[in-house]
Amino acid sequence: MEKRGTFAGLNSIKFNQYFRTNDDCTKYIAEIKWEQGYHCKRCGNEKFINGIKPYHRRCLSCKYDESPTAGTMFDKVKFSLLLAFHIVFKVVTKKKGMSTLELSREFELRQKTCWGFKWKIQQAMASSLTHPLQGTVHVDEFFVGGPEEQKRGRAKGNKKLVILALEIVDDGVGRAYAEVIEHASSKELGAFLNKYVSKDAKIIADEWTGYAPLKNEFSKLEQVKSDTGKNFKDIHLHIMNIKGWLRGIHHHCSKDHIQGYLNEYHYRYNRRNHMGSMFDLLMKKMILNSPIRLL
Ligand SMILES: [Zn+2]
Numbered sequence: 001m002e003k004r005g006t007f008a009g010l011n012s013i014k015f016n017q018y019f020r021t022n023d024d025c026t027k028y029i030a031e032i033k034w035e036q037g038y039h040c041k042r043c044g045n046e047k048f049i050n051g052i053k054p055y056h057r058r059c060l061s062c063k064y065d066e067s068p069t070a071g072t073m074f075d076k077v078k079f080s081l082l083l084a085f086h087i088v089f090k091v092v093t094k095k096k097g098m099s100t101l102e103l104s105r106e107f108e109l110r111q112k113t114c115w116g117f118k119w120k121i122q123q124a125m126a127s128s129l130t131h132p133l134q135g136t137v138h139v140d141e142f143f144v145g146g147p148e149e150q151k152r153g154r155a156k157g158n159k160k161l162v163i164l165a166l167e168i169v170d171d172g173v174g175r176a177y178a179e180v181i182e183h184a185s186s187k188e189l190g191a192f193l194n195k196y197v198s199k200d201a202k203i204i205a206d207e208w209t210g211y212a213p214l215k216n217e218f219s220k221l222e223q224v225k226s227d228t229g230k231n232f233k234d235i236h237l238h239i240m241n242i243k244g245w246l247r248g249i250h251h252h253c254s255k256d257h258i259q260g261y262l263n264e265y266h267y268r269y270n271r272r273n274h275m276g277s278m279f280d281l282l283m284k285k286m287i288l289n290s291p292i293r294l295l
Contacts, residue, residue, distance in 0.1 A: 004031035004035055005028070007019075007028075007280055008276045008277055008279075012089070015279075021082065023055075025084070026055045029081075030068035032284055032288065033072065033287050033288070038057055040061065040066070041066055041071060042062050043062040045061035047059075047061070051066065052065055073120045073123075073124060073286040073287070074287070078116075079107075079109060079113070079117075084117065086107065087114070087117060087118070088121060088279065088286070090103070090106070091118065091121055092121075092267075092268070092278045093279060096248075097264055099249050100114040103118065121282070121286070122260030122261065123260065123263070124285040124286045124289060125264050126267075127177055127196065127263070132197055132198040133167045133201060135167060136201070137167055137168070137202065137203050138203075138204050139165045139204070139211075140163075140164055140205070140235050140236070141162060142162055142243075144160045144258055145160055160255050161184060162258065163184070163192050164235065164238065166234060166235045166238050173238070175266075175269075176238060176266055176270065177195075177266055178242070178262040179195075180259045184210050185210055186214060189210050189214060190213075190217065193214065193218060194217075199219075201218070202220040203222070204223075204231075205222075205223050205224075206231075206232065207223050207224070211223055242265055246258075246261060
């Protein structure tokens, strides 16, 4: 099988040279989509001829003509593929991402249109859940979109309760994941840890009672006094950074969509040392993961 071309790096001039036309983008999508071979979506047959349009494939058995974008997050996008690629590149490679307002100004699209596409990008940025956090992991919860004083109560009104887990490594911090939860109950805290943290990890939480029953499942879980945050400096800094980012760039983001923003933040954060490969990796997720309908 021929090796597909991949775009790497953060240089927008090179990006413009690599993707000049919609056909360049269609080709990129087709190569990712069928990199592991062709299977007709309708009948599963593996033999095809070229379809009617460039890079389409037509099944030799049932004659179904499949476009490269069919079944991907680029299906039925309301603007050109070239524009869609530019938006993905900007959102993923800019250190702080781009708000839908900025996107609508730069690309002369309606903000609502940008929002719909960015929402898809954020879904693709969700963790694949294949690399749980290891070693020493700090966990804590915080509120987004309101004052702090109601710590640990049920999230009310506009506020959303978020749980965060952060790897602590020798020379600083490793990866992190965050999720919106309803209550800081053992059930929800446990579900989060099961999803994102290895069973062998040394999990460090504060003295909140919700963590105590989880010691049965996570044998190395320890609870330590927060001491007004002194014992949790790194995770508190991380929380401040998320909040600052949400406030600064995305202050219009609806509280119901916080999870998408948490996905976006951590997609970039967890790959901060491999930024050059972020675009291609995200393209793969947008093409190979099943498309998700807009809420
Ligand atoms: Zn077929």
